[in-house]
Amino acid sequence: MRITFLGHAGFAVETAGALVVMDPWLSPQGAFDSAWMQLPRNHHLAPRVRELLETPGKERFLYVSHEHKDHFDPEFLATIARRDFTVLVPRFRRPELQELFAKYGCKRVIACEDSREIPIKGGYIKLFVSEQGTNRDSSVMVRGDGQCFLNLNDCKMHDRLARVIAEEGPIDVFSAQFSGAIWHPTCYEYPRELYAEVSRKKRDSKFEAVARALESVQPRAYIAAAGPAAFLDPSLYPLNFEDVNIFPRAPDLFSFLEKRLPSAPTRYLEPMPGDVLDVGTLEFVSQSPERVTPGNFKAYVEAYAKDMAHLFQERHRDPPPEEVEAILARLREELQRKLDLLDLHGRVGMPLYVELAEAPMRLLRVDFTARRVDEVPEQRDTFRYAMKVRARDIARVLERKLNWEDFLLSFRLRLSRTPDVYEPVLHGFLGVEVEDLREFCEGIRATEARTERTVVEAGGRRFSIQRFCPHQGADLSEGWVEEGRYVVCPRHRWRFDLHQAGECKTNNATLCAEPLADLPEHGKPARGGDKAPADRASVDKAPVEPPRA
Known part of the structure; x- marks a missing residue:
């Protein structure tokens, strides 16, 4: 078995009988409206991945773990001309991925329920599906040539790992997310010291999750993947260089693991996009000449940002007043539609204020108890949640160029809450699509039952x-x-x-x-x-x- 690292959470796994390409995110526009860019850059691998998927011979599979655009890259997939391969997607209750790939024109689409096994020559592929309400994800295992690769990517199935290993046997190579991928505390208005403290706790918590996963899996090697992105939009650029945040790089993780698991036999690997690992020997048989290290990281990101500056040239121009007026009206309508479908609205004991940066005296106040959205001149509640956005950024959601979760993951907003307590229903109200809100509420009730x-x-x-x-x-x-x-x-x-x-x-x-x-x-x-x-x-x-x- 050979594993080619494609960057971020992407891999190409080759056995004697099959090729499995996993979550190739290669588009030069990045993801989440270009807020996230691949780190290290990997756009040069697109022709190679196309060739792998288009070349007859071995049975070929494309696996997409979930809908997040740093894993599901429709722009790149549209460039593949010959599509006589099989697509593997998890079978979620919401069949979005199935429906999209049904129109894609590939050989076949297999929507896999949890623990579904797909036989290949000399082994099998198995998907593990995790779905709680509208939180959908999956992980994948490939066994072949007497070797095994388990790729969790972002899938939070840590409470299942011990059982999976007991059933499946030894794992040679393991990969799991080690960096944050959420807007808390990144987008919150915290004092600098508190921001660092919250970030440090989240970072260490993620590292501890990896350590405990390694204790359960006990692989021969761990590949640090699904790590931080590069933030090249000038408004987000400082995130790359903060002393403490939820986006650590692999050397930070390895330092933690060496102290936390001092006698672990697992090898820790940080491949660059294009590196090829021989699973039998755990040696790289081919390596990219471009290496990103702690020593050259700052210069690398600076050069990367200059190369991609054209993506952001139009983003920060102020819209005319009439456009702001139209966006505000559409936003109010959208929030009311969401509120009308939020069955659990009575659980939210504080209002949500939504402010357009260009209209600071015309705030939208979402009253969950009364189930209405009003325009007000200022925040007047001691206990409240608040969101501030730029008109053209939120317009991308209203025009359906981004979904709500993708917008939140773009980090192009500022948030605050008093008291500073996570409110799951309000959080879901912001991040869930209109058509998913009833399912979101049903998921909460099912968990409580x-x-x-x-x-x-x-x-x-x-x-x-x-x-x-x-x-x-x-x-x-x-x-x-x-x-x-x-x-x-x-x-x-x-x-x-x-x-x-x-x-x-x-x-x-x-x-x-x-x-x-x-x-x-x-x-x-x-x-x-x-x-x-x-x-x-x-x-x-x-x-x-x-x-x-």
Whole structure:
């Protein structure tokens, strides 16, 4: 088996009997309205990937993990002339990817349900599908030539990894996201010190997730992929050079892992786009001459930004007043349409203010309780959520050139909230498409309806807790305990305080934790009886126990 790194989360995996191209993101326009650009740049690989997919011989597959445009690149895919290959996509409840590829003109489209196995010569491809409400993602495994590659990309299936490995056997090469990909705290109006503190906690939490995944998978090699993008829009450019944010680079991760897992046999690899890895030897048989290092990173990004400056020349011109007026009216209509379909509106106890930068005295106030959108001259609520955008940026959403989530991921907005607490319904209202809002609400209700409980030991005490995380339903029996009192969700690393009835300060969710009398030892032994490394001495690695019969 050979693995060619295509940049970001993209790979081309070749076995004796098959080729699998995964998430090729190669367009020179980047993603999310050019807010994200590939880092390192990989546009030069487009002809090579086209040739791989167009060349007869081996059975050929194109795998697209989910709809985010740094994984699903329709502009590049449109340039492929010969399409006699098979497309693999996850079978989500919303069939957008299936419908798009049904029109693409390829050999066939296979929409895979969770754990679907597609046989290839000498092995198989298997997809793992994760869907909670409107949060859709998947990961892929390729087994062939007696070797195995598991690519999680962005898929948060950490609560399943132990079971997957038990069923599938040894993994040679593993890859999983290690960098942030969200607008919090990136777009929030925090004081500089608080921004750094929140960013550091999120970064370390992501690193810890990778470390725990490596403990479960125990691969021979880990490839650092799905890392940070380059932000070349002048309004976003400083993100590249912040001392602390949620976009660390691979050397930062490797330093963490070397301390966190000092005796791990896994090799840590940071390939450049175009590098080819022999899975048998774990040696690169071909490497790109262009290497990005900590020493040349700043100069590399500066040169990259100059080359791509033409993409942003028209972005920052102010629109005329009549255009701002029309955009404001359309935005108000769009927000009202969303509000009309938000069945859980009564749960949001604060208004949302939406401000166009060009009309600072004409704010839109979304009143969730009254279910109406009004125009007001100023913010008048002590407790509120606020969003400020430029008219032409939000117009891209109203014109359906971007969806709402893509717009949020463009980072071309400023947000604030008082109190500083995550509100899932309001968050969904902003990020979910109009047609998905009812499904979003149904997903929250479905998660809340799961009442199964489990038992966790922490700090020498036992507690009964809800088994499934109230955020997006992750299985907390695959979580862990920190500082002798906090249950940590394995999917998003939310922390629930067992000493406070299992409350989570992130959004006041709760596991309804109840202390239990001392119980006799039974059930499976704790995996984490070993001591944590010295620099993580506060972490109790005992897992949450599975439910008792």
